[in-house]
Amino acid sequence: MKKWEIAVIPGDGIGKEVVPAALDVLKAVADVHGGISFSFTEFPWSCDYYMEHGKMMPDDGLSTLRNFDAIFLGAVGNPKLVPDHISLWGLLLKIRREFEQVINVRPAKSFRGLSSPLAEPREFDFIVVRENSEGEYSEVGGRIHRGEDEIAIQNAVFTRKGTERAMRYAFELARKRKRHVTSATKSNGIFHTMPFWDEVFADVKRDYPDVATASYHIDALAAFFVTRPHTFDVVVASNLFGDILTDLGGAIMGSIGIAPAANINVNGKYPSMFEPVHGSAPDIYGQGIANPIGQIWTAKLMLDHFGEEELGAFLLKTIEDVTADGIKTPDLGGTATTKEVTEEICRRLYKRS
Numbered sequence: 368m369k370k371w372e373i374a375v376i377p378g379d380g381i382g383k384e385v386v387p388a389a390l391d392v393l394k395a396v397a398d399v400h401g402g403i404s405f406s407f408t409e410f411p412w413s414c415d416y417y418m419e420h421g422k423m424m425p426d427d428g429l430s431t432l433r434n435f436d437a438i439f440l441g442a443v444g445n446p447k448l449v450p451d452h453i454s455l456w457g458l459l460l461k462i463r464r465e466f467e468q469v470i471n472v473r474p475a476k477s478f479r480g481l482s483s484p485l486a487e488p489r490e491f492d493f494i495v496v497r498e499n500s501e502g503e504y505s506e507v508g509g510r511i512h513r514g515e516d517e518i519a520i521q522n523a524v525f526t527r528k529g530t531e532r533a534m535r536y537a538f539e540l541a542r543k544r545k546r547h548v549t550s551a552t553k554s555n556g557i558f559h560t561m562p563f564w565d566e567v568f569a570d571v572k573r574d575y576p577d578v579a580t581a582s583y584h585i586d587a588l589a590a591f592f593v594t595r596p597h598t599f600d601v602v603v604a605s606n607l608f609g610d611i612l613t614d615l616g617g618a619i620m621g622s623i624g625i626a627p628a629a630n631i632n633v634n635g636k637y638p639s640m641f642e643p644v645h646g647s648a649p650d651i652y653g654q655g656i657a658n659p660i661g662q663i664w665t666a667k668l669m670l671d672h673f674g675e676e677e678l679g680a681f682l683l684k685t686i687e688d689v690t691a692d693g694i695k696t697p698d699l700g701g702t703a704t705t706k707e708v709t710e711e712i713c714r715r716l717y718k719r720s
């Protein structure tokens with residue numbers, strides 16, 4: 368029996384609704400498989416926790432998390448209580464950075480039963496590999512003066528090591544798929560970092576002659592995600608560009624509520640963290656209508672990470688069967704609740720076992 372110890376952080380808002388849903392599904396997956404099990408340890412770190420303790424997690428939070436096999440997170444953020452930059456940097460980004468989760472993997476595909484907002488979408492299936500540790504999301508910079516003389520400076524940080532690592536990850540992933548990598552650049556407008564990005568991409572691609580490549584400026588690439596998403600396989604992007612592109616990936620699938628993500632630690636020193644693309648959705652929290660699919664598909668990425676790819680594929684197919692039969696939450700045009708979608712997925716998992 369293989370057993371994985373999972374640290375669970377539901378976080379804020381709908382994170383507290385979709386995480387329990389995904390845990391129910393993982394329990395069903397384990398039952399169906401029979402040879403694996405999960406042990407879940409929950410941590411209440413969130414904006415509510417901040418209101419009580421003045422911090423998003425305890426000082427020894429990271430050392431507590433370190434020994435788990437993976438971290439399963441919902442969403443963080445309640446701007447009514449805590450400014451977003453405090454909640455994000457105090458928990459999510461802290462874990463990503465300190466645990467060297469340098470790669471963010473975000474798949475997007477056309478889903479059976481979902482209507483994409485695109486007028487005539489062809490089938491698409493791509494993965495965005497987002498550099499997750501540096502780039503535009505840096506703490507380097509500052510603000511001086513006040514009033515009309517105020518100045519804000521934000522520095523982007525691109526290291527050869529970090530850039531190359533993300534690109535190699537993308538090429539290796541493409542080798543297991545359709546052997547095509549697209550680079551998201553903006554070297555016509557961003558003077559230093561993006562020409563550097565292009566140079567590193569040209570260097571790395573020489574080591575993968577069996578993988579075809581393309582390179583587009585981020586503005587054109589965003590448009591192509593709308594006009595011809597079926598032409599992409601693996602897309603590699605900087606931290607900011609990847610972040611924006613993947614919300615778009617969620618949107619063309621039908622809802623950001625189904626988009627999954629994995630923050631991967633590639634050197635094996637720390638656990639990886641799995642969290643959906645969406646946030647805490649305060650506008651719908653408490654109504655029981657949050658779409659659990661983003662969190663459940665994220666659980667599938669965690670199964671893949673543990674080497675249980677067949678089981679992951681079975682889970683994804685089951686989710687798609689449920690949407691294909693019209694059992695969908697309101698963000699997808701349905702009337703089902705979070706609970707109903709989750710119970711249906713579990714029911715079908717058991718039925719097919």
Ligand SMILES: NC(=O)c1ccc[n+]([C@@H]2O[C@H](COP(=O)([O-])OP(=O)(O)OC[C@H]3O[C@@H](n4cnc5c(N)ncnc54)[C@H](O)[C@@H]3O)[C@@H](O)[C@H]2O)c1
Nearest residue numbers: 442443444445446451624645646647648650651657658698
């Ligand atoms: N990874 C994270 O933890 C993360 C990511 C993005 C935003 N946030 C935080 O979440 C809070 C809200 O941010 P936002 O409104 O910009 O983004 P959001 O993703 O929370 O919501 C955007 C829109 O999508 C809808 N939506 C999102 N997830 C859904 C789901 N599962 N089912 C149905 N509808 C869903 C929401 O109702 C909302 O209309 C902020 O505090 C923000 O900082 C956190």
